[in-house]
Amino acid sequence: MTDLALLLLQAGSTGDPTGIGIFRFFAAFALIITFYCSFLGFTYWISKDE
Amino acid sequence: MPIGNLDVPIIGKNVVIAVLVQTHILFAAFIIGAVLIAATSEYLGMVTKQPNYERFARNLARFVVLLFASGAALAITFVLALVTLFPVFFSILQNIFFWVFLVEAFMFLGQIIIVYAWYNVWDKLAYRKSLHVVFGFVAGFFGLMAMTMIDAVASFMLTPAEVTSQADLVARSFLNQTMVPLNMHRFVGNFSYAGFLIAGWAGWRYLRTTREDDREYYDWMGHFGLLWGFAFLIMQPVIGYGYLKGIRESSPDSFNTIMLGDKSWVFNLLVLWIAVLSIASTAYFVHKLRFAVKPMETLRKLSVGALGFTALFTVLNIIPANADLIPQIGLVFGQGEDTQIPLGSMYPWKYIGLIGLMLVGFFVVALYLRASANGFHWGRASRWSQIALMSCAFFVVMTMVTMGYTRETARRVDNNPGYLIHWCVTLDQKIVGEKCPTEPLAGEVAK
Numbered sequence: 322m323t324d325l326a327l328l329l330l331q332a333g334s335t336g337d338p339t340g341i342g343i344f345r346f347f348a349a350f351a352l353i354i355t356f357y358c359s360f361l362g363f364t365y366w367i368s369k370d371e
Numbered sequence: 372m373p374i375g376n377l378d379v380p381i382i383g384k385n386v387v388i389a390v391l392v393q394t395h396i397l398f399a400a401f402i403i404g405a406v407l408i409a410a411t412s413e414y415l416g417m418v419t420k421q422p423n424y425e426r427f428a429r430n431l432a433r434f435v436v437l438l439f440a441s442g443a444a445l446a447i448t449f450v451l452a453l454v455t456l457f458p459v460f461f462s463i464l465q466n467i468f469f470w471v472f473l474v475e476a477f478m479f480l481g482q483i484i485i486v487y488a489w490y491n492v493w494d495k496l497a498y499r500k501s502l503h504v505v506f507g508f509v510a511g512f513f514g515l516m517a518m519t520m521i522d523a524v525a526s527f528m529l530t531p532a533e534v535t536s537q538a539d540l541v542a543r544s545f546l547n548q549t550m551v552p553l554n555m556h557r558f559v560g561n562f563s564y565a566g567f568l569i570a571g572w573a574g575w576r577y578l579r580t581t582r583e584d585d586r587e588y589y590d591w592m593g594h595f596g597l598l599w600g601f602a603f604l605i606m607q608p609v610i611g612y613g614y615l616k617g618i619r620e621s622s623p624d625s626f627n628t629i630m631l632g633d634k635s636w637v638f639n640l641l642v643l644w645i646a647v648l649s650i651a652s653t654a655y656f657v658h659k660l661r662f663a664v665k666p667m668e669t670l671r672k673l674s675v676g677a678l679g680f681t682a683l684f685t686v687l688n689i690i691p692a693n694a695d696l697i698p699q700i701g702l703v704f705g706q707g708e709d710t711q712i713p714l715g716s717m718y719p720w721k722y723i724g725l726i727g728l729m730l731v732g733f734f735v736v737a738l739y740l741r742a743s744a745n746g747f748h749w750g751r752a753s754r755w756s757q758i759a760l761m762s763c764a765f766f767v768v769m770t771m772v773t774m775g776y777t778r779e780t781a782r783r784v785d786n787n788p789g790y791l792i793h794w795c796v797t798l799d800q801k802i803v804g805e806k807c808p809t810e811p812l813a814g815e816v817a818k
Binding site: 361 | 699700
């Protein structure tokens with residue numbers, strides 16, 4: 322567990338794909354889609370009553 | 372490092388920038404494309420007197436006005452994150468591109484003022500429609516100029532020009548080797564991306580609505596959006612080729628990484644998304660031709676043939692060159708790079724695939740436009756045709772995200788080191804390289 326925490330906290334992974342690199346790749350993708358859908362959904366919600 | 376090296380726990384600071392910028396681009400590209408599509412639609416409504424164009428333009432303008440807040444908030448947050456997390460890199464960029472950033476800020480200001488004015492005076496200028504349409508196009512123009520400015524910065528990061536004087540610093544940095552092709556690629560891409568999203572939204576609303584007049588309207592909207600999406604998509608292979616050619620000539624190591632090396636899987640993913648977009652769009656056109664007001668059985672049979680060719684050419688594009696699929700996660704078969712896959716090489720198969728896709732695409736769009744001239748019976752589209760539209764919306768977002776990742780990862784090459792500005796600022800913000808235009812310029816040193 323401590324090893325995992327250290328791994329997650331390590332500064333910018335620039336090495337050839339490591340576990341942390343792959344994790345960050347998918348974390349970024351999930352965050353992008355989440356933000357995008359949330360903002361679009363919110364904009365639709367505030368506009369639909371007109 | 373001026374003060375300290377801040378980092379973000381767990382996800383790291385690179386991911387923070389990637390998430391903010393990519394999400395911002397997804398909104399910004401939509402806004403630029405949607406404003407121009409809406410202005411064109413308003414113009415078509417003025418000329419043809421068909422009410423769908425006017426209703427669509429006005430609704431889209433309202434949505435864009437509301438969406439501006441999200442896009443702008445993300446842009447500000449992203450700049451704040453860059454200043455905080457990458458201070459050296461950002462100060463160098465600001466130093467080189469001060470005027471460009473300044474012009475971009477004013478273009479953004481112009482865009483937001485005109486877009487708001489455009490929507491707000493819709494009724495007031497109802498009897499001066501030509502003037503009102505101009506508002507929309509001017510807003511779109513400001514958006515395109517803002518995009519052009521930031522494209523200069525983004526292209527410079529991958530292919531910085533060699534700078535030896537103050538005049539070079541502005542001119543050669545702005546017009547670096549890939550600035551024009553990138554700008555063309557994004558200009559066309561904005562229309563395609565916004566068009567597919569509009570089509571997907573129309574498909575969703577068509578399936579949800581219970582009113583007959585709304586079904587007719589959303590059926591029409593799906594057709595209109597998909598025409599924009601697909602017609603501009605099929606221009607992209609040749610423009611994208613021009614962009615890649617620019618990268619290959621000025622930054623061959625980046626080209627090799629994303630096209631031939633360990634990261635070539637990103638391009639396989641990209642053509643996979645384009646395959647879905649092309650097949651779904653062509654299938655929709657084939658389906659829609661059944662509802663032409665004036666039956667056109669010959670055109671429909673030709674478009675069925677075109678659908679077969681679209682499938683054939685897209686499959687040619689998808690086939691990987693070798694069994695070294697995604698080495699980063701161990702997805703390697705046989706002897707990896709030494710195991711060549713038949714029909715997978717770039718020359719001639721990928722060229723045949725891409726050129727064929729374009730030609731068949733133009734052919735299908737021409738057939739469809741020919742049928743559109745006499746109109747369709749709206750409101751009769753099948754459920755699966757609307758699912759095809761919605762899948763286009765989903766996969767065009769995947770295409771945008773994949774392309775964003777591709778361009779940014781191209782500077783990493785072998786990660787030894789990876790660059791923020793190619794050959795100039797490394798990922799950990801060390802300034803390296805003789806080509807880096809950050810050293811005091813000859814004759815420009817403070818006296």
